[in-house]
Amino acid sequence: MQMQSSWYERIAAPRSSTCLACSRTIPYYGDLEELKAEQWRRSLCPSCVERIPFIEEVGCSSCGRHIRCEDCQRQPLQQYGLAYNRSVVQYQEHMKEWLALCKFKGNQSIAFVMAGMMIEQYMPLSLTAKVNKPTRSSSDWWSMLKEWWNPESIIEYPDLVTYVPSSLERLEERGFNQAELLAGTLAKAWGRPLLNCLDRTRDTGKQSQQSRAGREQSLEGTFTWNQAAFQGIRFYMARQLKPYLHILLVDDVYTTGSTIRACARALQDGLRELHIQGMVSSYTWARA
Template identity: 30%
Template structure:
């Protein structure tokens, strides 16, 4: 009798489940809002309504730190000598992003990892297009005016990237010099155009990716380093090597509770190079130099430093300074760029 009652109960449960699926809206449950809907093919786990709420940094006001509004930090005289060339971030650190990052970083919801990695990857694509455009303009300026070597301001119009954004520079409009050639020497203009079309477009691309380390106490508490996970996901998506270069010497506690001055002071002696890291950096530099053209051979090694949140930039600056000093002692020319998931 008891077995028959259990069978009836199981049958009712199965029937209820089937009826629920039959009348429920199509799709799956959204990771962030909990509604059942058709999920985005680009941003894993979330519905199209939540995609529209992503606070992309659509225009850049500060070319150095990538902030969408005026930056009081970067205009300070002592901030002009930061260790990184520039920083770019995917989104503004608003209440929604604080919730998403917190669910992953502090509560260990692993399903957020692909979503956050996809946001960072989109920002990297936009960063690549932006800097590739700057390189293209620099090359055009050096051809037209060999004595000019200044890098023109980068164009922030690529933000936010589209899901199908290319990592190549966009075609630049013709210069006045080209118009004169076309008017006076049409055959020479044709040859020049063919030469430009045949030559590969200049492309900005880092040689390796690294990340901001966490202390052993924080690693034991969370079980993972969110910056390392983001860097590994980005490197895998973009086919870039990821390297472990830094270690945190002291536990600096949570930076979110500190003032700007306290953050800067705390970070001064917080990091050092990991054992054997400089050998890894030297090997990557030599390997990259061997595969580059004669012109590329003279260019510095480009390193992309990844973290989750940019607030004052003191953490990234401290990490970059340690790497710059170690590279200089080993005669490795290097440029450091930073990429973060969110910008406060």
């Protein structure tokens, strides 16, 4: 006869949870919402953490790809007003599975994990060393940022964080914009304003099902400045008394860069209308 466990045994027994990626049993550290973004590893099993294909060596200093990029040679990001892009992971098959859990199955907790990875990898070299072995992607990016603005600058994060907007159809279908979730977590962690700078004028369909030329054509004129953002930026600039502005554009995946480039061009158009000198850089979770 099996004895029923006592109330003390039930309370004292260690609690367990499941890995967000593969559902294996892992120790319970608390509700995900209560964890700090830097603790994203605690929501995954060691095996899933080990399989993450971090971009540890940057092959293209422009788009942040782990290998040499011919796209940037054909279409330099700078001509679209984008300083450069950086990404955290290579968009391999199991990373595609993670994103599918978020975008198509509504698992927003995965977005928290993705954002935690982005926060960790974006840290300046001095801070990254405390968490993980510093990568060339993080150190090179910070060197370029400081060199572009002011080598003596002590500002270590962007002035404003924004994101690639989703169409109304996608919002109704999914109930959320994963790029906004990522950007919101980053902005909160850094104590920076999150501003919805762009509107999407139409649904261009799934970019993954279009050719390179088709993506460029379908995205032309798709993004425009959100007029409410003008007032937000004017207010921010008045308080900061700064002659320049660094806007960080956030998205989930950089594939051909068509979407990021179109957004960067729209952002630069708005900054010119405001007569503000500004740099736009982008940060995505994955790079194809």
